[in-house]
Amino acid sequence: MQPPVLQPPVLQPIASERAPYNGLTKAEQTLPSSAYWDADNYQRDLDAIWYKDWLLVCREADLAQPLAFRTFRIGTQEVVVLRDDTGVLRAFHNTCRHRGSQLCQESEGRLKARLITCPYHAWSYSLRGDLVRVPSKSLPDGFDKADHPLYRVALSVWRGFVFVNLAEDAAGSAQAAFDPASGDLCNWPLETLVSGHVLRKVMNCNWKIFWENFNECLHCPGVHKDLSRLVPIYGRGLMGRHDDPEWARHADNDAPEFSGGLRDGAQTWSSDGQAHGPVFAGLTPAEHAAGQTYATSLPSMFIVGHVDYVRSVRLVPLGPEQTELTAEWLFAPDALAATDIDNIITFGTQVLEEDAAICEVNQKGLRSMRHQAGVLMPEEYDLHRFHNWVRDRHQAAL
Known part of the structure; x- marks a missing residue:
């Protein structure tokens, strides 16, 4: 029997007036370290998640x-x-x-x-x-x-x-499996875009480690120095305004280090921050200002809309400590024919290579016989949601 469909973790919750701070208010434990290298745990991931989800x-x-x-x-x-x-x-x-x-x-x-x-x-x-x-x-x-x-x-x-x-009695659709808090990409012409570049890479880490890295920006100032200059709030180790426990002090400050978005004068994710071709018609001012709009479908993919191109990332587990990543850069056909995309590809590849390298560093430390589990900091609230999603999927499969 197909277990009930459980929603993925909310990646960027909208803060309410009653609870405007996103962060965790108490220490939460991570998944056990064996969840990232033990063969039996890996098989449970396959059975409970990868063989049942879109x-x-x-x-x-x-x-x-x-x-x-x-x-x-x-x-x-x-x-x-x-x-x-x-x-x-x-x-x-x-x-x-x-x-x-x-x-x-x-x-x-x-x-x-x-x-x-x-x-x-x-x-x-x-x-x-x-x-x-x-x-x-x-x-x-x-x-x-x-x-x-x-x-x-x-x-x-x-x-x-x-x-x-792969579920024999699979229900629903791919659209229904997207994170309900994902960004709305309806203004991007996804169906008509063409591939400009594909990056395939085998990372020596468990698939969950990549998603954990994706779900926090505490690592950004030290790991992604160029990205942190492009997206100043990342340079503060935060993903959004309400990740800061003192966000109210800057509630009226629309500078990108407080509100999010790209640095002043930047338009997109590229080495110089500039769009290198025509921007998509129909994007709203808010979508232009954001600089990046994410949509996520656990466990296998996320997609990011930028003003002049779209980037998709697909994950496939190869074993307890190996994951294949496939990234694809998508452009409007006329833009691809007329645009030098190297500035875009070089920057995006750099960010993914930095992520892959630090995920492998994380993996290497997890086999310590003394390290049974870690502890989450307040900014890692989305890791806690992701961990609970994994726990719920395993529980539903019992």
């Missing part, structure tokens, strides 16, 4: 033509996503119903026919997953091809991004 796999544009396919591995599970001959996207376990052979051996490509044929014994399936041909000279009594379709995987498209859910 996961980003690619963009629709990656499967633009009929018969195009890609394969994806999540834990021990391999999925093939394809566009059938009618243009419909479908996903299946990459497993033959005969004796379990892998079907598609390449990571991506285009099927040679309107069939998926097993390379082992040539069972063939339609692109809708139905078994249509068995080359055996005779069939057993009672054998019905209709009883042996491919194992279907739930698929959902959100704004041009393709998600799958």
Whole structure:
């Protein structure tokens, strides 16, 4: 039975008049250190989270033509996503119903026919997953091809991004799985953007460590010096105005070190802070001023809207202490053709490399036999929400 859908942690809660301070008011314990390196804990993460939630796999544009396919591995599970001959996207376990052979051996490509044929014994399936041909000279009594379709995987498209859910009785949609406090990206033309650059990197850290790093900025002044100059509130170790226990003293001060947003004169995340092409039409003044608008879907992705491009980051766990990160920079087609994007890519890559490096440092210290768990500081309120989300997902899976 599918456990109830639990909402991801709120990443940037809106402060109310009654409780305007975001920070924790008492010390909270982290997850146990073994949650980041123990093989049994890793398997529980897969079973309770990665095999039950909506996961980003690619963009629709990656499967633009009929018969195009890609394969994806999540834990021990391999999925093939394809566009059938009618243009419909479908996903299946990459497993033959005969004796379990892998079907598609390449990571991506285009099927040679309107069939998926097993390379082992040539069972063939339609692109809708139905078994249509068995080359055996005779069939057993009672054998019905209709009883042996491919194992279907739930698929959902959100704004041009393709998600799958491995749960056998998956419910809901990719859109419903986004953090309800995520920023609204409706003014960004996500569906029509094209890829300008892709960064793939294997980080030697548990997937949860990356999300913990994402959910706080205490590390920003020491780890992200250039980013902290671009986003001055990050240089104070804060993510937003109400992270400061004395925020009321500066409530009327709209300087970026108190209100958030980019430094004066900056427009976007780039090495010089300037947009290097036309900005998106239709963005509000508040979206321009913010400099970055985040939308998050745990456990696999976040996406950031900037005024002149969009950046997506996808995570896949490779083991208890390894995580693959795939970042993609997306631009309007005409802007990409006319824009020198190196200034943008260099800056974004620097930030991600800094994050990856410090996450690996974090991972290296966790195996101390004396370190059973850590303690959270007030600014790490979103880590506490994330930890509770992980605990709740594990509890729901019992």
